[in-house]
Amino acid sequence: MSKVFLGDVAKERKETCKDGKDGYPIVGLEHLIPEEINLLSWDEDKENTFTKIFRKGDVLFGRRRAYLKKAAVAPFDGICSGDITVIEPIPEKILPELLPFIIQNDTFFDYAVNKSAGSLSPRVKWEYLKNYKFELPDMDKQRELAKVLWAMEATKKSYKKLLQKTDELVEAQFIEMFGDPNKATNTVHLEEAFQIRNDLR
Structure with missing residues (x-):
């Protein structure tokens, strides 16, 4: 080298x-x-x-x-x-x-x-x-090194895609269970649902 x-x-x-x-x-x-x-x-x-x-x-x-x-x-x-x-x-x-x-x-x-x-x-x-x-290094070593580095890059790319798909799945399951908060129509303000007290003892 x-x-x-x-x-x-x-x-x-x-x-x-x-x-x-x-x-x-x-x-x-x-x-x-x-x-x-x-x-x-x-x-x-x-x-x-x-x-x-x-x-x-x-x-x-x-x-x-x-x-x-x-x-x-x-x-x-x-x-x-x-x-x-x-x-x-x-x-x-x-x-x-x-x-x-x-x-x-x-x-x-x-x-x-x-x-x-x-x-x-x-x-x-x-x-x-x-x-x-x-x-x-010499050209033969360069080929070996490039092969390993691009394989690592492909693995990293696949991992990122997996994380993205996991996030999408979690979001979809949340919406299925609780509904889409961005489209909710039966929402109320916090003070309408609870009595807020300031006289904590």
Whole structure:
């Protein structure tokens, strides 16, 4: 395992699209969820001024307020906000499937925060991000590691879905037993149902 700079294994994509943006999915900072490695939402056919292009497999890093820990892998080609740094893996140097976990990482975010400039809305530039240093194994080990990490991510996703379904089931059973409080018509004020006394002895 050897130490490498991020700029040795990835580069900033600077591709832009000033005309013919129709049909491209649109990603803003608001679509990046803190500590979520997958891109779960985006806009389509919405008026925008974005010109920065990203490609499937790139990592979209929220360079504004890096402490929010926003970074996700792109599942398709699209355009994004200028406050998103598009990080393109160099396949000969790093397994593209592993790069998202290098970026969506507390150590990387801490580094980005320390290199950010600005008081109200701090931003970090690629010229600093590319100097982030980390340990990288050989390609065979990268494949093994990526396989394990994505399996863990799938398990976490399934667990979240299970929790959501459990919450929905509990809510449904509550409504079945006690009725929907939002639709109740036979409600009364507390003071109408009970005598409130202030002369406690």
